[in-house]
Amino acid sequence: MAQLPALVDGVERLTDMMQAPPDAFVQARGIGKRFGALTALRDVDIDIRAGEVLALLGDNGAGKTTFVKVLAGAHVPSDGTLRIGGDTVRFASPRDAADHGVATIYQELALSENLKVAENIFLGHELVRPVLGVPFLDRAAMRARVRVLLGELDAHIPDIEAPVGSLSGGQRQAVAIARALNLDARLIIMDEPTAALAVAETRKVLNLTRRLAESGRAVVIVSHNIADVFEVADRMIVFRRGRKIAERKRAETDPDEIVALITGAHPDARVADQP
Amino acid sequence: MNHALRRNLVPVMLCVLWVALLGTLAATHAWILSPRTLTSVLQFATILSLAAMGMGLVVIAGGAGIDLSVGGTISLSAVLGMMGLGAGLPGYWLPMVCLGCGVMLGLFNGLLVTRLGILPLIVTLGTFYLFSGLALALTGGGAIAGVPDWAVGWGRARWGALPMPFITVVLPAFVLLSGLMALTSWGRWIVAMGDNERAARLAGLPVDRVRLMLYALSGALAGLGGFISLAWLGSARPNIGVNVELEALTAVLLGGVAITGGRGGLVGVVSAALLVVMLRTALLQIGINTVWQTGAIGALLVVALLVNRFSNSRG
Numbered sequence: 048m049a050q051l052p053a054l055v056d057g058v059e060r061l062t063d064m065m066q067a068p069p070d071a072f073v074q075a076r077g078i079g080k081r082f083g084a085l086t087a088l089r090d091v092d093i094d095i096r097a098g099e100v101l102a103l104l105g106d107n108g109a110g111k112t113t114f115v116k117v118l119a120g121a122h123v124p125s126d127g128t129l130r131i132g133g134d135t136v137r138f139a140s141p142r143d144a145a146d147h148g149v150a151t152i153y154q155e156l157a158l159s160e161n162l163k164v165a166e167n168i169f170l171g172h173e174l175v176r177p178v179l180g181v182p183f184l185d186r187a188a189m190r191a192r193v194r195v196l197l198g199e200l201d202a203h204i205p206d207i208e209a210p211v212g213s214l215s216g217g218q219r220q221a222v223a224i225a226r227a228l229n230l231d232a233r234l235i236i237m238d239e240p241t242a243a244l245a246v247a248e249t250r251k252v253l254n255l256t257r258r259l260a261e262s263g264r265a266v267v268i269v270s271h272n273i274a275d276v277f278e279v280a281d282r283m284i285v286f287r288r289g290r291k292i293a294e295r296k297r298a299e300t301d302p303d304e305i306v307a308l309i310t311g312a313h314p315d316a317r318v319a320d321q322p
Numbered sequence: 323m324n325h326a327l328r329r330n331l332v333p334v335m336l337c338v339l340w341v342a343l344l345g346t347l348a349a350t351h352a353w354i355l356s357p358r359t360l361t362s363v364l365q366f367a368t369i370l371s372l373a374a375m376g377m378g379l380v381v382i383a384g385g386a387g388i389d390l391s392v393g394g395t396i397s398l399s400a401v402l403g404m405m406g407l408g409a410g411l412p413g414y415w416l417p418m419v420c421l422g423c424g425v426m427l428g429l430f431n432g433l434l435v436t437r438l439g440i441l442p443l444i445v446t447l448g449t450f451y452l453f454s455g456l457a458l459a460l461t462g463g464g465a466i467a468g469v470p471d472w473a474v475g476w477g478r479a480r481w482g483a484l485p486m487p488f489i490t491v492v493l494p495a496f497v498l499l500s501g502l503m504a505l506t507s508w509g510r511w512i513v514a515m516g517d518n519e520r521a522a523r524l525a526g527l528p529v530d531r532v533r534l535m536l537y538a539l540s541g542a543l544a545g546l547g548g549f550i551s552l553a554w555l556g557s558a559r560p561n562i563g564v565n566v567e568l569e570a571l572t573a574v575l576l577g578g579v580a581i582t583g584g585r586g587g588l589v590g591v592v593s594a595a596l597l598v599v600m601l602r603t604a605l606l607q608i609g610i611n612t613v614w615q616t617g618a619i620g621a622l623l624v625v626a627l628l629v630n631r632f633s634n635s636r637g
Binding site for chain 1: 511
């Protein structure tokens with residue numbers, strides 16, 4: 048009977064393979080999250096593929112941010128399984144998620160304003176030359192790497208020795224993205240990446256987003272801005288009342304349908320409205 | 323106000339205060355500015371500088387960090403060190419016992435802050451009373467004599483006008499800690515978590531562990547201060563740490579550390595500690611009542627807080 052666990056494992060793998068195309072980098076199945084009596088997320092199945100931009104849409108409180116936090120390791124799901132790159136994972140912290148190639152760029156841009164550009168990009172992953180176990184910073188190497196990263200993103204930050212507090216919104220976005228690139232992220236989650244940006248800067252960030260996907264990374268963006276989403280996303284998923292109620296390819300839908308799904312006017316949205 | 327000036331308001335004020343103090347003394351009491359005063363200032367500044375560096379790092383690391391218990395830790399670790407000798411420990415253990423007691427007391431603060439999530443102000447106010455109360459209770463208020471001769475010899479020795487404890491403990495500690503802050507990942511982590519704790523946690527920094535270590539470090543430096551007080555005075559006095567927390571906090575804020583964390587450095591802190599002691603020594607030598615000295619330090623603390631408030635807005 049020693050083969051039985053291996054057999055069960057094999058069958059599980061087989062059913063997983065049947066459920067999703069083999070190239071889905073992230074496979075979330077039956078994800079649920081409860082906070083006490085409140086159910087924030089219920090039975091969510093989502094595939095995220097490398098090389099595509101997936102947009103998560105929904106009203107405030109619809110569950111998209113909760114789902115993203117599960118992906119990012121900020122919340123531990125109450126139910127369901129999460130497979131990333133073929134491994135079943137259970138993230139206890141953002142650090143766990145980062146170790147599996149998941150990087151999150153938060154709405155309020157989690158950067159330290161008093162630290163320099165390079166110090167922010169490398170925070171927690173500094174390039175060091177340890178002397179007797181003491182991690183001495185290798186600033187020259189970090190500066191060189193920052194120039195490469197920013198060049199790759201075609202981002203212009205005139206003074207990389209400046210504190211991040213003195214940069215514009217788009218420049219900060221570029222620093223946050225460079226940080227994700229440096230961590231060799233394979234899934235990059237962007238929470239409202241264009242929310243606080245001027246028009247020209249929004250353009251740049253959307254271009255950056257496409258560029259990330261074209262380089263073979265999986266990108267998830269959470270946004271309220273339908274126009275931005277239609278410009279950048281390959282696929283869209285709409286959340287309502289903690290459930291995934293719709294999944295559409297960009298070519299097969301239009302902004303009106305998506306808005307109807309978000310607001311609950313669309314017939315498909317009624318599913319979530321039953322108690 | 324000019325942006326650069328605004329950001330550097332506190333260092334500028336510190337320089338102005340130094341120039342004003344030295345200028346006033348040179349004009350009115352020039353005899354005070356002697357090598358003997360230098361010796362005495364450094365002697366008194368030794369314990370304060372250690373406490374202020376520990377407090378400074380705790381404050382820079384943010385999370386409403388503050389260590390009001392440093393004075394109590396100094397007194398209690400000095401008392402416990404001498405009681406250790408009384409209980410039969412060999413004399414050369416004295417520095418280690420004081421240091422170890424400091425670390426344990428600091429860890430106690432750090433655990434209460436990081437594990438139980440109690441506000442540092444409340445925790446260290448409580449432990450301030452606890453530690454200084456214990457020091458008084460254990461000694462019955464009296465001093466414990468019998469510090470080994472080698473320790474007293476070192477504590478009172480000088481190299482030129484410079485007191486030995488200052489050269490052999492404060493300077494190395496200052497160089498070491500400044501180096502850690504400026505040249506290592508740890509220094510960046512401390513600034514980052516004080517600046518934006520959420521960002522630091524999201525970046526995966528071990529925020530709670532670093533904070534625990536900093537409270538332990540603050541305790542260790544206070545413990546060293548306790549040993550230096552023994553070596554200098556030749557006995558353990560349960561009240562040796564009185565008011566050190568007030569002066570250390572003044573030095574920290576006057577030295578340009580933002581009370582909200584994330585900004586400031588040890589150069590400012592130590593030079594402000596020296597200023598505080600210089601001011602006190604000058605008042606003493608001019609013959610102004612000691613009651614007014616504490617008042618003057620308090621006034622300086624209020625001024626430092628005000629200037630801190632104005633330079634803090636990121637405009």
